[in-house]
Amino acid sequence: MTGSHLSEEKGIEAGGLLTTGQPPEVKGFDKAKIRKGLILFILLSGGALTAIFLKTHTGDTMKALENFNLVYIAVVLVLSIGDMCMGALRNHIYFRKLYPGLRFMVSFRANVANIFMGAVTPSQSGGGPAQLYIYYRAGVSVGKSISVSILNYLATLIFFIVAAVFSLSVLSDSFSKTMHDLVIFCFTVFAIQLVVFILIVLKPDLMVKLATGLAKKLCSRLPRFENRINRITKRLITEVTAYKNSCRLFVNEHPFILLLAIFLTCVLYLNKFFLAYFIMLGLGSSGHLVQVLCIQALVLFICYFSPSPGASGVAELSIAALMALVMSADTLGIFTLLQRFFILYIPVILGAIVVFKEAGSSLKKKLPPA
Helix, strand or coil, X not given: CCCCCCCCCCCECCCCCHHHCCCCCECCCCHHHHHHHHHHHHHHHHHHHHHHHXXXXXXXXXHHHHCCCHHHHHHHHHHHHHHHXXXXXXXXXXXXXXXXXXXXXXXXXXXXXXXXXXHCCHHHCCHHHHHHHHHHHCCCCHHHHHHXXXXXXXXXXXXHHHHHHHHHHHHHHHCCHHHHHXXXXXXHHHHHHHHHHHHHHHCCHHXXXXXXXXXXXXXXXXXXXXXXXXXXXXXXXXXXXXXXXXXXXXXXXXXXXXXXXXXXXXXXXXXXXXXXXXXXHXXXXXXXXXXXXXXXXXHHHHHCCXXXXXXXCHHHHHHHHHXXXXXXHHHHHHHHHHHHHHHHHHHHHHHHHHHHHHXXXXXXXXXXXX
């Protein structure tokens, strides 16, 4: 989101501190793999949307689209732009403290790149590395970028746990036992993650101890690779130290920024939920506001665990299945398409422009001079 809020440094090998003057090795983006992932994303999303339309289509389906209120289109478009800016802003409030000269557009580009790569990689695993890469190219330490990702992911976990409890209390009578058990499972995983990441923030030295201990064991078993293992370990410790210092800065010295990030996270996701509500109003439906917001929270909650790129297929079917509680069947297909378009497809298009531009730039740097 803004799915892949946190991931390991796939695609990035940090070769040292940026302040040393020695440029690290940056592998960048693999265009061929991106294209394959994009094709899969389009096929799964298109297939799910087609199935929904075939299942729910009636003579009134196209009438609902033709009669869509243009005022609501304008409202939804503003909320869509606000969604992308809010996702960038909750990163930028941290980086503004760490790197005062960093421009907001760097955070905006990193955010849409995150969304795009999350949409074209399994389980949205490429989103985090894409965000790290964009910041890295702007001169930001990988360790500091990771600290911001972890702190924002903590805010996301807190929001979703609260939202899930509230949504279950509101909608419990509307769910089948299977759906209820699925949400409880997701809630349990989120709660475990929350505990783990709180420990990561409060006890970052554990990461250094684990890395050092693992390096010693590897060196004893693989003596021929001792120099390389020690070099990688040193790089890792350098970035973990930067990460630790960043976490300490915000936890101990600037807790207000943490609270602001939690607030912005709440605004970010509520903005997504209200966007869906206004799409529903534009289609002529009039479901209860709280019910719609709770349904949207559970849809996003479930999609976090989808193995498909960008939750493609799973998201569309989940949206249609849950919104059927408050909407007529003939508008479900249109609603699902518009909801995904304004929340995901627009930032995916912008993110694709950013990523392919970065990939082209990286390729040019690798080519020998003519």
